[in-house]
Amino acid sequence: MKPAPTLSAAFLHPAGQSLPEPLLALRKQRGTALVDMPLPTRKTENWKYSSKYLKLTDDMAISLPAEGKTGSGLAVPGYKVAFLNGVMLPEASDYPDLDGISIERFGDLDDVEAASLADRMDSTLNSSSDKGVVQMARLNSARFEDGLLIRLKPNAVLDQPLFIVHEVNADASGSAYPRIFVDAGRHSQITLVEEYISSGGEPVMVNTVTEFTLGDGANVTSVRLNMEGENVQHIGATGVSQQRNSRFESHCVGFGGPLRRHDLQVRLEGEGAECKLNGVVVTQGKQHYDNHTTIEHVAAHCNSQETYRNIAADQSHAVFNGRIHIHQDAQKSNADMNNKNLLLSNGAEIDTKPELEIYADDVKCAHGATIGQLDEVSLFYLVSRGIGRREANVLLTMAFINELVEQIPVEQVRDTAHTRLNQFFDQTFEGA
Amino acid sequence: MLSIKNLHASVEGKEILKGINLEIKAGEVHAIMGPNGSGKSTLSQVLAGNEAFEITEGEITLNGENLLELETEERAREGIFLAFQYPVEIPGVSNLQFLRTAVNAMRHHKGEAEMNAAEFMKLAKEVSKQVDLDPAFLKRGVNEGFSGGEKKRNEIMQALLLQPKLAILDETDSGLDIDALQVVSNGVNALRAEDRAILMVTHYQRLLNHIVPDHVHVLAGGKIVKSGGRELALELEERGYGWLGIKDEEEAAANSAN
Numbered sequence: 001m002k003p004a005p006t007l008s009a010a011f012l013h014p015a016g017q018s019l020p021e022p023l024l025a026l027r028k029q030r031g032t033a034l035v036d037m038p039l040p041t042r043k044t045e046n047w048k049y050s051s052k053y054l055k056l057t058d059d060m061a062i063s064l065p066a067e068g069k070t071g072s073g074l075a076v077p078g079y080k081v082a083f084l085n086g087v088m089l090p091e092a093s094d095y096p097d098l099d100g101i102s103i104e105r106f107g108d109l110d111d112v113e114a115a116s117l118a119d120r121m122d123s124t125l126n127s128s129s130d131k132g133v134v135q136m137a138r139l140n141s142a143r144f145e146d147g148l149l150i151r152l153k154p155n156a157v158l159d160q161p162l163f164i165v166h167e168v169n170a171d172a173s174g175s176a177y178p179r180i181f182v183d184a185g186r187h188s189q190i191t192l193v194e195e196y197i198s199s200g201g202e203p204v205m206v207n208t209v210t211e212f213t214l215g216d217g218a219n220v221t222s223v224r225l226n227m228e229g230e231n232v233q234h235i236g237a238t239g240v241s242q243q244r245n246s247r248f249e250s251h252c253v254g255f256g257g258p259l260r261r262h263d264l265q266v267r268l269e270g271e272g273a274e275c276k277l278n279g280v281v282v283t284q285g286k287q288h289y290d291n292h293t294t295i296e297h298v299a300a301h302c303n304s305q306e307t308y309r310n311i312a313a314d315q316s317h318a319v320f321n322g323r324i325h326i327h328q329d330a331q332k333s334n335a336d337m338n339n340k341n342l343l344l345s346n347g348a349e350i351d352t353k354p355e356l357e358i359y360a361d362d363v364k365c366a367h368g369a370t371i372g373q374l375d376e377v378s379l380f381y382l383v384s385r386g387i388g389r390r391e392a393n394v395l396l397t398m399a400f401i402n403e404l405v406e407q408i409p410v411e412q413v414r415d416t417a418h419t420r421l422n423q424f425f426d427q428t429f430e431g432a
Numbered sequence: 433m434l435s436i437k438n439l440h441a442s443v444e445g446k447e448i449l450k451g452i453n454l455e456i457k458a459g460e461v462h463a464i465m466g467p468n469g470s471g472k473s474t475l476s477q478v479l480a481g482n483e484a485f486e487i488t489e490g491e492i493t494l495n496g497e498n499l500l501e502l503e504t505e506e507r508a509r510e511g512i513f514l515a516f517q518y519p520v521e522i523p524g525v526s527n528l529q530f531l532r533t534a535v536n537a538m539r540h541h542k543g544e545a546e547m548n549a550a551e552f553m554k555l556a557k558e559v560s561k562q563v564d565l566d567p568a569f570l571k572r573g574v575n576e577g578f579s580g581g582e583k584k585r586n587e588i589m590q591a592l593l594l595q596p597k598l599a600i601l602d603e604t605d606s607g608l609d610i611d612a613l614q615v616v617s618n619g620v621n622a623l624r625a626e627d628r629a630i631l632m633v634t635h636y637q638r639l640l641n642h643i644v645p646d647h648v649h650v651l652a653g654g655k656i657v658k659s660g661g662r663e664l665a666l667e668l669e670e671r672g673y674g675w676l677g678i679k680d681e682e683e684a685a686a687n688s689a690n
């Protein structure tokens with residue numbers, strides 16, 4: 001029998017960005033823990049459908065250089081932080097000094113702040129029973145070169161969305177490890193947009209971790225737009241922990257690639273907390289996309305609502321795994337999970353799996369998953385009114401995701417998504 | 433305008449239309465009646481280009497042009513409109529967006545400028561009044577949750593917006609209350625024009641009181657077994673189909689299955 005593959009030691013050597021001592025220590029400790037870490041295989045439950053897309057070669061182990069051109073940078077209105085290859089670029093970033101809100105790169109933290117951050121890093125992802133996720137996120141903890149700590153004091157309100165543009169410049173093979181930590185104090189509010197883009201064409205891997213901690217009554221909206229190129233393997237994790245009456249809203253829009261993986265874990269730890277998780281995934285060609293979400297109802301009287309839609313064309317492959325875990329004390333939990341999938345070709349594959357673990361007896365938990373194709377009768381109805389095939393296909397496909405796209409609370413992201421969707425439609429329905 | 437010659441069509445290997453001949457001239461209104469399952473909707477769908485049906489023999493021309501060579505959307509742009517017996521619900525596509533896309537596809541085809549959202553809204557509101565449909569219906573998904581009568585009015589609204597050359601109305605009068613029948617009939621009468629033809633499939637003579645046809649045909653077992661003037665409809669109402677040698681519905685269906 002072949003020995004199970006392990007993470008090459010080459011991946012455990014971070015480059016030498018300057019970081020405060022406590023963060024360097026954390027990184028070292030996490031690296032030691034990852035020695036001989038088994039890589040996910042087909043037998044790893046939560047990588048069952050996706051392990052075959054994971055191809056980490058040693059020449060991807062090297063950290064991509066932190067300088068270089070930031071080419072494609074999206075035009076962003078308002079507050080913006082630019083990351084290149086996992087390192088923040090102050091000169092390309094633009095945000096004002098804000099009352100009660102601090103936005104700092106890890107390198108600028110003093111040792112006390114850094115120690116406090118180091119204590120909390122990974123905390124939102126720790127609790128998972130899901131080893132594969134934690135380990136891929138830990139790779140980030142062993143490798144991050146920089147990061148952004150966003151802290152909101154109690155009642156602080158960010159008056160417009162903060163965009164973080166994560167660009168990977170793939171002029172050479174390598175990897176990048178962007179890291180974000182958001183500490184939203186009591187009753188604070190923020191909308192954070194993360195856009196993942198790439199330039200250059202060499203094979204690279206982007207391994208991200210974004211963590212949110214929400215104090216009592218905090219209100220956080222996270223928008224994540226994944227649009228990296230065909231040469232980029234993306235393994236991302238988002239961890240969220242929520243205290244009393246806090247509200248977390250997530251909008252993930254992702255376009256496929258050679259490997260796309262996003263793990264989103266939300267812990268509802270304080271009574272009255274609620275989360276709403278929306279996701280839209282579009283894949284084509286031979287692309288892949290895998291969303292794994294976990295919602296932990298730890299405290300009583302919490303609500304979670306999750307709606308994900310996958311659209312797979314050509315020979316592409318989309319995966320959705322939605323886990324809801326209602327702990328024993330989480331009485332009066334209300335969980336609603338819905339996943340609908342649209343196959344646009346016979347060669348495409350979509351795998352969907354709801355996983356419910358319910359240990360409390362007085363809860364409401366609804367879930368549903370469907371996989372279907374565009375309805376021929378609807379199509380005929382549309383074209384019988386003179387509407388062209390492409391347009392009819394687009395109307396029906398958009399009907400499938402429009403509700404979710406329209407809910408994205410940032411116009412610029414909606415526009416970007418529409419532009420990218422139109423390209424997808426042109427390619428997918430060109431012969432139609 | 434429309435000429436159908438010896439049309440045979442089948443679905444899943446089963447022949448439904450068994451040699452239809454029909455000539456419709458501009459300005460005329462034709463009514464087609466006939467027992468359930470005799471092929472009326474099949475004929476309507478075939479004219480509109482539904483590919484679920486295979487044409488095994490015969491020809492259809494519209495103003496001399498071979499219709500069978502045209503895709504459904506091309507036929508629509510050439511002026512064929514089918515009001516469906518069962519209008520399709522499409523949640524997620526707003527009625528307004530649907531109607532505007534259709535109108536603009538037609539305008540584009542004719543080399544006319546597209547209508548912007550505001551212009552179209554104005555037009556759509558006017559036409560929705562004409563069929564007595566609350567403009568609030570424009571915001572809803574296409575036919576989504578519409579009552580049977582509302583769906584039929586929505587079909588007529590589309591005909592009024594698209595101004596076809598040949599309007600095929602498949603049981604647009606079914607399931608309508610008395611007032612709605614009046615509204616729909618007025619809509620259809622508004623469509624009547626010198627350069628337009630109307631083909632109405634109906635089971636009821638009462639529609640023909642509102643919309644007086646020039647010709648009435650009886651379709652049974654996949655063939656037109658009798659044609660006449662509007663008095664034929666009255667006769668059918670009185671005597672049923674039996675005197676035409678058509679036994680009853682079940683047998684007609686059984687015959688068409690053989």
Ligand SMILES: Nc1ncnc2c1ncn2[C@@H]1O[C@H](COP(=O)(O)OP(=O)(O)OP(=O)(O)O)[C@@H](O)[C@H]1O
Nearest residue numbers: 443444448467468469470471472473474475484685
């Ligand atoms: N897609 C299909 N597959 C199989 N059989 C079909 C299909 N469409 C129609 N048929 C059959 O063709 C025959 C004619 O159907 P059609 O709908 O044209 O009848 P109709 O005259 O419109 O009847 P009604 O008055 O009830 O509307 C019926 O026996 C019907 O079951």
Ligand SMILES: [Mg+2]
Nearest residue numbers: 472473474517
């Ligand atoms: Mg019928």
